[in-house]
Amino acid sequence: xxxxxxxxxxxxxxxxxxxxxxxxxxxxxxxxxxxxxxxxxxxxxxxxxxxxxxxxxxxxxxxxxxxxxxxxxxxxxxxxxxxxxxxxxxxxxxxxxxxxxxxxxxxxxxxxxxxxxxxxxxxxxxxxxxxxxxxxxxxxxxxxxxxxxxxxxxxxxxxxxxxxxxxxxxxxxxxxxxxxxxxxxxxxxxxxxxxxxxxxxxxxxxxxxxxxxxxxxxxxxxxxxxxxxxxxxxxxxxxxxxxxxxxxxxxxxxxxxxxxxxxxxxxxxxxxxxxxxxxxxxxxxxxxxxxxxxxxxxxxxxxxxxxxxxxxxxxxxxxxxxxxxxxxxxxxxxxxxxxxxxxxxxxxxxxxxxxxxxxxxxxxxxxxxxxxxxxxxxxxxxxxxxxxxxxxxxxxxxxxxxxxxxxxxxxxxxxxxxxxxxxxxxxxxxxxxxxxxxxxxxxxxxxxxxxxxxxxxxxxxxxxxxxx
Amino acid sequence: xxxxxxxxxxxxxxxxxxxxxxxxxxxxxxxxxxxxxxxxxxxxxxxxxxxxxxxxxxxxxxxxxxxxxxxxxxxxxxxxxxxxxxxx
Numbered sequence: 359x360x361x362x363x364x365x366x367x368x369x370x371x372x373x374x375x376x377x378x379x380x381x382x383x384x385x386x387x388x389x390x391x392x393x394x395x396x397x398x399x400x401x402x403x404x405x406x407x408x409x410x411x412x413x414x415x416x417x418x419x420x421x422x423x424x425x426x427x428x429x430x431x432x433x434x435x436x437x438x439x440x441x442x443x444x445x446x447x448x449x450x451x452x453x454x455x456x457x458x459x460x461x462x463x464x465x466x467x468x469x470x471x472x473x474x475x476x477x478x479x480x481x482x483x484x485x486x487x488x489x490x491x492x493x494x495x496x497x498x499x500x501x502x503x504x505x506x507x508x509x510x511x512x513x514x515x516x517x518x519x520x521x522x523x524x525x526x527x528x529x530x531x532x533x534x535x536x537x538x539x540x541x542x543x544x545x546x547x548x549x550x551x552x553x554x555x556x557x558x559x560x561x562x563x564x565x566x567x568x569x570x571x572x573x574x575x576x577x578x579x580x581x582x583x584x585x586x587x588x589x590x591x592x593x594x595x596x597x598x599x600x601x602x603x604x605x606x607x608x609x610x611x612x613x614x615x616x617x618x619x620x621x622x623x624x625x626x627x628x629x630x631x632x633x634x635x636x637x638x639x640x641x642x643x644x645x646x647x648x649x650x651x652x653x654x655x656x657x658x659x660x661x662x663x664x665x666x667x668x669x670x671x672x673x674x675x676x677x678x679x680x681x682x683x684x685x686x687x688x689x690x691x692x693x694x695x696x697x698x699x700x701x702x703x704x705x706x707x708x709x710x711x712x713x714x715x716x717x718x719x720x721x722x723x724x725x726x727x728x729x730x731x732x733x734x735x736x737x738x739x740x741x742x743x744x745x746x747x748x749x750x751x752x753x754x755x756x757x758x759x760x761x762x763x764x765x766x767x768x769x770x771x772x773x774x775x776x777x778x779x780x781x782x783x784x785x786x787x788x789x790x791x792x793x794x795x796x797x798x799x800x801x802x803x804x805x806x807x808x809x810x811x812x813x814x815x816x817x818x819x820x821x822x823x824x825x826x
Numbered sequence: 827x828x829x830x831x832x833x834x835x836x837x838x839x840x841x842x843x844x845x846x847x848x849x850x851x852x853x854x855x856x857x858x859x860x861x862x863x864x865x866x867x868x869x870x871x872x873x874x875x876x877x878x879x880x881x882x883x884x885x886x887x888x889x890x891x892x893x894x895x896x897x898x899x900x901x902x903x904x905x906x907x908x909x910x911x912x913x914x
Contacts, residue, residue, distance in 0.1 A: 703864055732841045732894025733862050795897060797865035 361542045362488050366520065367400045369541040370478070373516040375401065378408045379477035382514060384507035385415035385439075386482070386494055386643055390553020393482035393520050395422050396545065402431045410434040412476060414465060414506040414664070415711070418443035419553060427453055436474060438462050438709050445706030448807055451823040457706075457808045459699065459821075462642070463668025463675065463715035464813040466509035470665065473815065479514035481507050481534065482548045486521040490539025491532035494644075495654040497523035499549045502644025502653045503623075504533045508663035511538040522548045533661055555646045561603060561626070562596030569757045570726050571600035573778065574684060575608055577753060577760060580776035581722055581769060583681040584609070588616035590636075591677075591716055592684040594624055594645045597726045601684055602626045609635045620667070620676050621683075621712065623659070628652040631659060640676050642667040642712075668715035670813045677712070677719030685713055687727045689741045692783050694748030694763050696725060697741035699810060702734050703800050704742055704824045706808060714746040715813050722752045722769070729756045734797060735790035737783055744819040745810060758789050801825055829886040833911030836895075836903040843895040847907040850887045854878055860892035873897055877904040886911075 363369045375381070381401070383394045394413065399422070401409065407430050416423070418441050426432040436458045440448065448457055460468060468474040483492035484499045494504040499522055511517050511534045519534075524544040562568065574597075578584055590605070592598040603626060609616065616636040619627045623641040625648030631639050639659045644650045652659045668677045677683075688708070689697040696717075701707045717723035723746075727736045736756070752769060754761040761783035762770040773780050781789075808821030832848040840861075856874050860867060874888060888907075892900065 702862070733866060733896055734894065793896060795866060795869055797862070798868070800864035 360488055361490050361539060362524070363541050363543055366397060366543050366545065367404065369518045369543050370400055370404060372541060373478045373518060375406055375478050377406055380410040380412055380475060382412040382476040382479045382510045383414070384481060384504065384510060385413065385417070386501040386504055386506065387499065387549035387554050389417040389419045390550040391417065391419055391482060392547060392549050393480060394420050397480045398423065398426050398431070402426055402429065407431055408433050410436065412436040412474060414462070415439035415709070416444055417441045420444060424452065436460065438465055439711050440706055440709055442705065442707040449705040449824045450826060451803070451805060451807055453807065456806045459709050459808055459810045461668065461710040461715045461813045462506065462664050462712040463670055463677065464811060464815065466663065466665040467669040467671050467813070468815060469509040469513050476510060476514035477516065479510035479517045481511060481517060481519050483519045483521040483534070484548065485523040485525065485529065486519050486542055487525045487527065487529040487536070488542060489528065489536035490519050490542050491529040491534070491536040492519050492521065493529060493531065493533045495650070499547065499551060499554065500650050501554050502650040503641045503661045505642035505662055505667060506664045507534060509665060516540045518543060520545055520548055522546060555650070560596065561599045564596065566728050566757045567597040568600055570597050570728065570755055571604055573760060574601040574724060574726055574755045575604040576776065576778055577724065577755060577773060578605060578682055579608060580772050580778060581682070582772060583721060584614055586615050588614060589618050589620065589679055589681045590616060591619065591621040591680055593686055594622060595686045598684045598686065599624065599626050601726065602630065606630050606633065606635055618676070620680060623649040625649060628659070631656070640667070668712050668813070675719065677716050680716060680720035682722045682724065683716040683720040684724050684726055685717065687725045687736065689738050690725055690727065690736055690754055691738050691741045691748070692787060694751040694754070694783065695741050695744045696746040696751060697743045698745045699743040699808070700821060704802060704822070706821060710745050714750065717746045717750040718813065723750055725751060725754045727754065727756060729758050729786055729790040730794050733794045735787060735794055737787035737790060743810060743821050747818070754783060754786070756786055758786060761786050827881045827883050827908060827912045829883060829908070829911040830913050831911055833907045835906035835910065838891060838893060840893045841895055843890055843892040843900050843903050845903045845907040846889040847911045848887045850885045853885060854883065855887045857889045858892065859890065861894045862892070869897065870900060873900050874904055877901050877908070881905070881908045883908055
């Protein structure tokens, strides 16, 4: 019996979707994704209500969700990241039930454990065959890795593949195997290729960012971890990418051959692989076209699942073997807690993604951030939302010096010995406040609009509505 | 100092403030939009009034569109607008 059905509507009906169930989506098509919106539109047209949406991330492309929230088609959201367009409305209180935020490791863990069961998974697949074998590496909407969708396909009661490149024959090297797939639907386009590879994947030219990146690499050199077998992850932010560029030069000059580069992969990490800085790349998500080409053509560039990447219960989760991860922050407090969920006014504009997973696993979790953004100091007494616990953060790198977590006296001594300007985190706060003045705390509402679950499933913090 | 014509200073870039100053006949009036209103709104108004006082400006409408400018920048931009808008 063929799994191919003619329309999305038919697939939704065949999958038996009913009021109160849970549907899931993955975010490898990023802000270029069409699939979540087209599925939700059909669900709404069928009159199904009271659904839970479990999406690995939500972008501004998904703002039509607001209409489905208003009409009670969607009454609950679980996600690892929510960009500002949607986040602002959630913060204003448009949903009755709080959004549950998880991490990229916690999400597949909770799906596997049955804590967050999925009734129907809708998986956008750039290429698929009629059996439902699919891959992100081929097709006009190629996005590379499909890592975050593995848990959805495996554990959902029904799995629907939506593709804009349905092969006649059999796909020889699928990422997701047809054995987990119930239905396959062909559509004209699953996404906009420009949005799929969009994002902050350009190296900064801001001198402050470059100074921070250079300091970050000095910290890595001084840490003693930069030797053969070194493993590394960095984000796609401008300063993080600049750090990767400087790090590459140091590794090549010293002849260091690392073991693996991890994470969301950019072209800069691909360059490091090609030039011999790493033996492999472990890729849960591709950020740009160069990464997509590399994962398709280079067998050393391997696709991994979200669980293999970061699940707290996975024995060989890659984050546990990380030497250094470079991360960003909207705020850091004097206990080294990091906020990546809310902005300075308390509006939701992000989420953990793999932030707290990698921080927990890596030997050195490094935050790179300027001491102030416009007039707002980066270091506060208490962050507006704890996304990553300070106990897992080792060092904060700014353009005015480096603060080491007091628990890491070993690291502090190493950095001092290398001549790196080490200051206390309170000092960095004071330096900024001398320039900016002391900011008043914006008022919080009294209703919880978001709950932040740590990777082990415990409630880490709550996000309150913003009174407007 | 008497403000006799409309004057502007600054830009809408992040970290700057755009200042528009125009004559009025009913005392000073300050209109403030700011990216950091909740954190620094009061401090910005205070600085604005301080600069107007310093130049003895008594009848002017001051509009500030702030993108997180530092206090010294805010003061300098307002001062520039005052000097551009005063009697020749």
